[in-house]
Amino acid sequence: MCLAIPGKIVDIAAGQNLVGTVEVTGVRRKVQLGLLEDDMPKIGDWVLIHVGFAMSRISEQDAAEQMRLLTALGETEQAMEEVRGYGLENDIANGAGRDGPTQWSGKSHA
Amino acid sequence: MNGKIPTEDSPAEARSPAVVRSPSVVCSSNVVRFRDLQIEMAHGAGGKASRRLVEGLFAPLLCPGSHEPLNDAARVEMNGITIAFTTDSFVVKPLRFPGGSIGELAVNGTMNDLAVSGARASAMVVTFVLEEGLPTTILEAEVRAMSEALQRAGVTMAGGDTKVVERGKADGMYITTAGIGSPLPGVKVDARSVRPGDKVLLSGPIGDHGITILLARGELDLEADLYSDTRSVLPLVEALAAECSPGIRWMRDPTRGGLATSLNELARDCGLGIELHEEEIPIHDAVRGACELLGLDPLHIANEGQFIVIVSAEYADAALNALHQTPGGEEAMIIGQVKEEPANAVLVTTRYGGTRIVDMLVGDPLPRIC
Amino acid sequence: MRFVDEFRDPELITRASEEIRRLADPARHYRIMEVCGGHTHAIYRFGLKDILPSNIELIHGPGCPVCVLPMGRIDDGLAIARDPNTIFVAFGDMMRVPGAHGSPFEHKARGIDVRIVYSPADALELARKNPEKEVIFFAIGFETTAPSTALTIMSARAHDIRNFSVFCNHVTIVPAIRAILDSPDMRLDGFIGPGHVSTVIGCRPYEWIARNEGKPVVTSGFEPLDLLQSIVMLLRQLHAGEARVENQYKRAVPWEGNRAALKAMAEVFELRPYFEWRGLGFISQSALRLREKYAGWDAEQRYSVPETRVADPKSAQCGEVLKGVLKPAQCKLFGKECTPEHPIGALMVSSEGSCAAYYNYEYRKSLVTRIDLATSSVA
Numbered sequence: 001m002c003l004a005i006p007g008k009i010v011d012i013a014a015g016q017n018l019v020g021t022v023e024v025t026g027v028r029r030k031v032q033l034g035l036l037e038d039d040m041p042k043i044g045d046w047v048l049i050h051v052g053f054a055m056s057r058i059s060e061q062d063a064a065e066q067m068r069l070l071t072a073l074g075e076t077e078q079a080m081e082e083v084r085g086y087g088l089e090n091d092i093a094n095g096a097g098r099d100g101p102t103q104w105s106g107k108s109h110a
Numbered sequence: 111m112n113g114k115i116p117t118e119d120s121p122a123e124a125r126s127p128a129v130v131r132s133p134s135v136v137c138s139s140n141v142v143r144f145r146d147l148q149i150e151m152a153h154g155a156g157g158k159a160s161r162r163l164v165e166g167l168f169a170p171l172l173c174p175g176s177h178e179p180l181n182d183a184a185r186v187e188m189n190g191i192t193i194a195f196t197t198d199s200f201v202v203k204p205l206r207f208p209g210g211s212i213g214e215l216a217v218n219g220t221m222n223d224l225a226v227s228g229a230r231a232s233a234m235v236v237t238f239v240l241e242e243g244l245p246t247t248i249l250e251a252e253v254r255a256m257s258e259a260l261q262r263a264g265v266t267m268a269g270g271d272t273k274v275v276e277r278g279k280a281d282g283m284y285i286t287t288a289g290i291g292s293p294l295p296g297v298k299v300d301a302r303s304v305r306p307g308d309k310v311l312l313s314g315p316i317g318d319h320g321i322t323i324l325l326a327r328g329e330l331d332l333e334a335d336l337y338s339d340t341r342s343v344l345p346l347v348e349a350l351a352a353e354c355s356p357g358i359r360w361m362r363d364p365t366r367g368g369l370a371t372s373l374n375e376l377a378r379d380c381g382l383g384i385e386l387h388e389e390e391i392p393i394h395d396a397v398r399g400a401c402e403l404l405g406l407d408p409l410h411i412a413n414e415g416q417f418i419v420i421v422s423a424e425y426a427d428a429a430l431n432a433l434h435q436t437p438g439g440e441e442a443m444i445i446g447q448v449k450e451e452p453a454n455a456v457l458v459t460t461r462y463g464g465t466r467i468v469d470m471l472v473g474d475p476l477p478r479i480c
Numbered sequence: 481m482r483f484v485d486e487f488r489d490p491e492l493i494t495r496a497s498e499e500i501r502r503l504a505d506p507a508r509h510y511r512i513m514e515v516c517g518g519h520t521h522a523i524y525r526f527g528l529k530d531i532l533p534s535n536i537e538l539i540h541g542p543g544c545p546v547c548v549l550p551m552g553r554i555d556d557g558l559a560i561a562r563d564p565n566t567i568f569v570a571f572g573d574m575m576r577v578p579g580a581h582g583s584p585f586e587h588k589a590r591g592i593d594v595r596i597v598y599s600p601a602d603a604l605e606l607a608r609k610n611p612e613k614e615v616i617f618f619a620i621g622f623e624t625t626a627p628s629t630a631l632t633i634m635s636a637r638a639h640d641i642r643n644f645s646v647f648c649n650h651v652t653i654v655p656a657i658r659a660i661l662d663s664p665d666m667r668l669d670g671f672i673g674p675g676h677v678s679t680v681i682g683c684r685p686y687e688w689i690a691r692n693e694g695k696p697v698v699t700s701g702f703e704p705l706d707l708l709q710s711i712v713m714l715l716r717q718l719h720a721g722e723a724r725v726e727n728q729y730k731r732a733v734p735w736e737g738n739r740a741a742l743k744a745m746a747e748v749f750e751l752r753p754y755f756e757w758r759g760l761g762f763i764s765q766s767a768l769r770l771r772e773k774y775a776g777w778d779a780e781q782r783y784s785v786p787e788t789r790v791a792d793p794k795s796a797q798c799g800e801v802l803k804g805v806l807k808p809a810q811c812k813l814f815g816k817e818c819t820p821e822h823p824i825g826a827l828m829v830s831s832e833g834s835c836a837a838y839y840n841y842e843y844r845k846s847l848v849t850r851i852d853l854a855t856s857s858v859a
Binding site for chain 2: 481484490493494497517518521524525526527528530531544545546571572573575576585586588589590595596597598599602621625704820821830831832840841842843
């Protein structure tokens with residue numbers, strides 16, 4: 001359902017037609033921007049493209065946060081393994097390690 | 111027996127696939143097994159439908175009783191001398207595209223068929239089917255392109271034929287070339303000699319030609335800095351022949367249907383499995399971007415200036431080195447190896463251990479939205 | 481490629497798969513459905529099943545808009561295109577889908593003008609460039625694609641392009657999920673929620689699944705790390721006994737969806753009282769048609785549509801595979817009468833169809849390694 005890929009806005013047409021040009025590793029295509037009229041991207045912004053229309057803006061902040069979480073996967077466990085060696089399990093179980101990464105419940109626009 | 115047979119026309123660039131048969135299939139004489147009621151574009155796409163047509167209709171009637179897997183070019187014996195013999199037809203829209211044109215394809219394509227069969231082209235003949243109304247300037251440009259390609263390669267055009275058809279047919283022009291060549295000493299190309307442990311080498315990045323044509327047709331409104339990779343691969347083949355001919359098992363130029371189709375043909379012909387490492391397969395960024403955008407698999411996209419060689423493990427490094435040292439071969443890579451399993455199939459592995467089977471193309475690669 | 485390659489990082493993939501192994505309770509067998517055909521395709525393309533533990537079973541859902549389209553609709557669309565003055569335009573996905581009288585490509589071979597476009601806007605452009613022809617755009621897709629069709633129709637109206645009409649087969653995702661959950665044969669632990677549909681409708685429409693059915697839903701991106709992270713999030717919820725909607729695809733999916741897209745859809749489309757889904761039968765309020773205001777661009781208003789109803793061959797089990805009740809390999813026709821080259825049903829010809837994905841990526845592998853196709857540990 002939906003082949004959509006991230007592309008960078010490299011041009012926005014002047015005038016009323018909400019149309020721009022998007023680039024994906026050196027390939028350029030016209031992109032319709034009408035679905036983003038509430039939150040128009042600027043040149044240099046990244047958008048998600050599906051059938052030649054920009055569907056949403058890609059939040060670099062959320063992407064970076066996600067990478068941070070992915071990198072931390074397993075690290076909590078590793079940290080706990082180390083700390084177990086210190087005999088402090090009960091303290092840890094009541095505090096920092098258990099909840100794991102924060103719960104996600106919404107998206108913030110960059 | 112020569113396995114090359116011209117195809118019907120198609121809107122994009124097409125070349126007849128090599129006639130290949132798996133070792134388990136015996137060509138029973140005269141029995142036509144082709145059941146499709148009409149010819150469709152898929153029959154010219156170089157994938158499964160093409161194979162069905164060739165194996166089910168052409169081969170039984172034109173070469174009954176032949177049991178050998180057929181290669182890109184045939185070996186014919188005349189008065190004790192062996193010559194290589196092949197033909198190919200070229201149907202492409204648009205006629206000119208970044209990096210080349212139909213004329214160059216027509217010369218390079220046949221030369222490459224000879225080269226990957228282990229032969230150096232010496233002479234060609236050409237037939238033109240021209241559309242009424244074709245401007246002479248266009249025709250002349252193509253003939254010049256052919257002339258230059260022939261001169262670069264030191265190949266003679268020994269003759270030809272011309273026909274003109276009514277306006278509306280032939281997409282401007284269709285070109286067919288047939289070529290003869292002399293086998294390179296010491297080089298034997300035979301799928302049956304492929305063994306588990308052999309390495310798969312690729313001469314350079316895939317997908318440039320097919321994506322360039324797709325973009326040049328203008329229907330998808332994409333732009334990129336891409337060029338067809340059309341060229342003669344003979345210098346690279348000769349470099350391999352000079353350094354490691356005993357190690358060469360099999361070669362093919364992956365044209366219509368792409369890398370996946372050629373390697374599937376090999377897998378069936380030798381009854382073994384081909385394992386490819388996705389990360390090792392060279393591909394230009396713009397080709398990758400276009401494929402991601404359109405939902406195409408680069409392994410199914412046509413190439414006109416690359417070839418695959420299966421080489422024994424002991425000669426693999428020398429082969430790679432020989433390619434790297436030859437102009438045009440700098441981007442060659444070892445992309446996989448031959449294994450017992452999965453037999454008759456091509457398996458692609460990712461860096462993190464994921465695997466998938468990649469099959470032959472069914473029809474033309476189609477852009478998708480889902 | 482930015483926002484793609486980093487989510488394919490092999491080291492992080494290994495880490496994520498280790499976390500999954502750590503979290504997955506060996507005494508449990510998890511059945512997780514990925515609703516979206518794009519996720520099915522991604523799972524196979526990246527070989528993700530090879531890196532998941534065997535007690536996590538991924539069930540393919542009905543989120544493939546080509547697969548759920550009844551055969552008769554293709555025949556209807558092609559019937560309209562029979563007039564020599566028309567151009568039948570569709571996405572590449574549709575071209576090999578079999579109707580009762582052949583696929584669009586087969587019709588092309590018989591002389592009907594059939595063309596592929598990448599965007600509905602290109603279809604409109606084709607109409608603009610060929611004023612003497614009637615362009616009929618065969619629109620398919622869930623809510624991901626419907627807004628783009630809507631904007632295109634609005635543009636046709638604004639620019640007074642009259643030789644353009646849309647044969648609308650847009651469907652909505654929530655009724656399909658409801659049909660799955662209503663199916664008595666279905667037992668699922670959680671959902672990998674649609675990724676790109678959610679950029680339009682947001683995450684709220686899935687809340688009833690968590691609240692009423694007690695199943696967690698994680699809307700997911702399409703890269704390997706997205707899917708693996710989503711599975712981590714589902715496992716965490718399952719262990720905590722929770723059932724919530726979470727948004728893994730935050731970088732692209734706004735929780736509230738895309739207001740402008742929803743507005744465009746509401747402007748152009750209304751819900752059909754009912755629509756026939758292949759394999760799922762008639763579902764009410766599950767598909768879109770053009771509003772009266774846009775009747776001039778509605779192919780069903782402008783042309784007489786035969787309303788062909790074609791039943792799947794009795795032996796084909798598309799419906800059960802669509803619902804995830806059967807594995808592709810368990811359908812009697814799979815791999816024999818029905819292959820990607822000679823597809824009987826759309827699940828075999830659509831690039832996202834479970835049967836095509838399984839056949840192209842797994843089937844031959846499993847033949848060789850002689851895994852029992854009938855058991856639930858495969859596919």
